[in-house]
Amino acid sequence: MAKKAKKAKVRVRGYVKDLVGFFTxxxxxxxxxxxxxxxxxxxxxxxxxxxxxxxxxTKAVIADIKDETPTxxxxxxxxxxxxxxxxxxxxxxxxxxxxxxxxxxxxxFSVSSAPRDTDDGILQITLRKMPNGYVSGWVWxxxxxxxxxxxxxxxxxxxxxxxRDTKHLVGIAGGSGITAFRSIAREMLVSKxxxxxxxxxxxxxxxxxxxxxxxxxxxxxxxxAIEVYNILSDAGESWQGERGFIGADMIKKLVSDWDKVSYFxxxxxxxxxxxxxxxxxxxxxxxxxxxxEYGETADITASALYPKGHENxxxxxxxxFGTEETVIDAKATDTVVVSLEKAxxxxxxxxxxxxxxxxxSLLLEGEVWQRPQSDGVRASDKDHGFFHPCSxxxxxxxxIKVESRLE
Numbered sequence: 007m008a009k010k011a012k013k014a015k016v017r018v019r020g021y022v023k024d025l026v027g028f029f030t031x032x033x034x035x036x037x038x039x040x041x042x043x044x045x046x047x048x049x050x051x052x053x054x055x056x057x058x059x060x061x062x063x064t065k066a067v068i069a070d071i072k073d074e075t076p077t078x079x080x081x082x083x084x085x086x087x088x089x090x091x092x093x094x095x096x097x098x099x100x101x102x103x104x105x106x107x108x109x110x111x112x113x114x115f116s117v118s119s120a121p122r123d124t125d126d127g128i129l130q131i132t133l134r135k136m137p138n139g140y141v142s143g144w145v146w147x148x149x150x151x152x153x154x155x156x157x158x159x160x161x162x163x164x165x166x167x168x169x170r171d172t173k174h175l176v177g178i179a180g181g182s183g184i185t186a187f188r189s190i191a192r193e194m195l196v197s198k199x200x201x202x203x204x205x206x207x208x209x210x211x212x213x214x215x216x217x218x219x220x221x222x223x224x225x226x227x228x229x230x231a232i233e234v235y236n237i238l239s240d241a242g243e244s245w246q247g248e249r250g251f252i253g254a255d256m257i258k259k260l261v262s263d264w265d266k267v268s269y270f271x272x273x274x275x276x277x278x279x280x281x282x283x284x285x286x287x288x289x290x291x292x293x294x295x296x297x298x299e300y301g302e303t304a305d306i307t308a309s310a311l312y313p314k315g316h317e318n319x320x321x322x323x324x325x326x327f328g329t330e331e332t333v334i335d336a337k338a339t340d341t342v343v344v345s346l347e348k349a350x351x352x353x354x355x356x357x358x359x360x361x362x363x364x365x366x367s368l369l370l371e372g373e374v375w376q377r378p379q380s381d382g383v384r385a386s387d388k389d390h391g392f393f394h395p396c397s398x399x400x401x402x403x404x405x406i407k408v409e410s411r412l413e
Contacts, residue, residue: 059093061158066091068153069128074216078182080118080132081149091124094160096193097186097270099298100131101356102157103412106144110352110412113141114299114359116272117160118185120192132216134182161356164270164298166190166200171268172294173201176261178252178281180208180273184216186298187272191224191232200268204233204261208252208277210240235260253280254287264288272298278379299359300380306339306399313375316401324405325351326370342367342374342395342406353395354410360397365410369393372404 066083074080085091092100099116119130135142149155164186166175177187187205194203209215215236225232237248237256250256257264269290271281278297285295303309307317316338323345325332336345343365346352356364360380369391376383380397387393395406 058090061090061092063089063156063158064092065089065154065156066129068149068151068155071149071151074132075134075214077214078132078134078216079146080130082119083129083131083155084127086154091127091129092158092160093124094121095165096120096189097165098160098162099164099186099357100129100157100159101161101354102131102155104141104144106141109347109350111141111347112352112355112358112412114161114357116162116164116183116186116189116298118188120189120196122193122196132182132185132188134216159356161362162299164272164296166268166270168199170293171200171296172266174204174263174267175200175202175270176204176206176257176264176267177270177272178206178208178257178277179271180252180277181214182216183271183273183277183298184221185272187270188217188221191221191228194232195224195227198231202231202233203228204235204267206235206237206252206256206260208237208239208273211238212242212245251280252277253284257284257288265290267294269295270297271295275300275303275379299357299361300377302341302344302358302396303377306377309377311378312399313401316399321372321400322403323400324371324403325349326405326407327351327411336400336404338400340399342398342400342404345400346395346408351408352412353408354412355396358396360394363387363394365394365396365408366392367395367409368407370405370407372406373401374398374404375401 065086066089067086068081069084070082072080094117099114101112101114104111104113115131115133117129118132119128123129133142133145135146177190179187184207191203194200205221221234225234235248237250237252238245239251241249248256261267265288271278278300306312319338321336321338323334323336323342325334325346332351334345334349336342343353343355343358353365353367356362360377361382363382366387374393375398376393377397383392383394
């Protein structure tokens with residue numbers, strides 16, 4: 007309406023002065039109104055601020071590429087003119103959009119830089135090249151300094167919160183799962199949250215350790231608030247650190263207050279499944295365990311839970327989007343999202359783990375099998391026929407209605 011009123015400062019000045027101030031508040035406000043403009047202000051300042059802090063889409067350019075290990079690189083993004091880097095909590099991820107051979111696909115990547123790094127205009131992700139990796143192989147061949155990328159986010163619950171987590175956080179990482187913990191450690195130096203951070207990082211050998219020097223330096227700068235333990239499963243004779251796997255015995259050995267801390271887990275699926283049993287041995291309640299999204303499964307037929315007898319089957323999926331209808335082929339061993347992407351009609355996804363619900367679609371006909379580890383569909387959605395295509399496999403011909411598509 008009028009031009010913005012000055013923000014009043016709240017000060018405790020004493021009982022009498024504050025009481026007098028309360029009775030003069032009405033006159034003060036009336037004076038502000040009198041000096042204001044009579045023009046009605048139609049702008050939505052809250053919405054404008056929300057859009058700035060949480061942009062729907064960010065377009066950026068690759069400003070730097072750093073080799074971390076023989077199979078791992080850190081990519082530094084800077085926003086293009088007219089776009090803003092998103093605000094995020096240390097431990098969250100972004101969803102990067104790729105157009106490969108004319109087909110859109112998405113992949114979630116943990117932000118490896120700290121929130122404070124956005125003050126310098128940069129955001130980083132750290133990728134490991136996977137054997138036969140469809141996207142990671144393409145990235146290695148195509149991403150150069152100067153390449154434009156687009157992504158949205160940030161998303162995920164893998165950040166420390168004083169409401170639900172203890173002051174001592176234990177991060178258990180495997181492989182490239184260390185990226186989110188690098189973000190937390192970097193931010194912790196300035197935020198002092200959490201008060202203590204112990205990192206148990208499992209790698210195969212010395213050459214596989216990502217951020218080895220940097221994490222050790224962060225530990226030194228933290229005056230004991232950050233601890234880093236590298237545990238190698240296939241270490242050479244010269245290795246002086248811990249050997250083996252991160253399980254109940256290793257946790258009890260390295261974490262003195264292991265039964266009074268919060269645990270964050272980030273890494274490959276076999277590590278998640280193994281740690282479920284190890285946490286059970288320790289009697290750790292689920293409320294103190296947080297896991298990064300389970301992720302896609304490379305070979306779903308290796309799961310003992312996958313319905314047997316469907317391994318070589320192919321079905322038809324009728325896809326309804328608005329007034330359009332398309333029929334595509336779908337392997338029973340591909341998630342519905344992967345089949346949609348192969349057909350060039352990919353929906354937007356953020357987690358690809360059945361957790362966020364962004365790809366939520368309506369199952370009108372047919373049967374799907376949802377992975378138990380990533381069945382994040384709400385009970386009310388199940389009652390009305392909704393499912394998450396990113397973690398669902400077709401068990402018959404399907405008719406589905408999708409809500410969004412990448413263009």
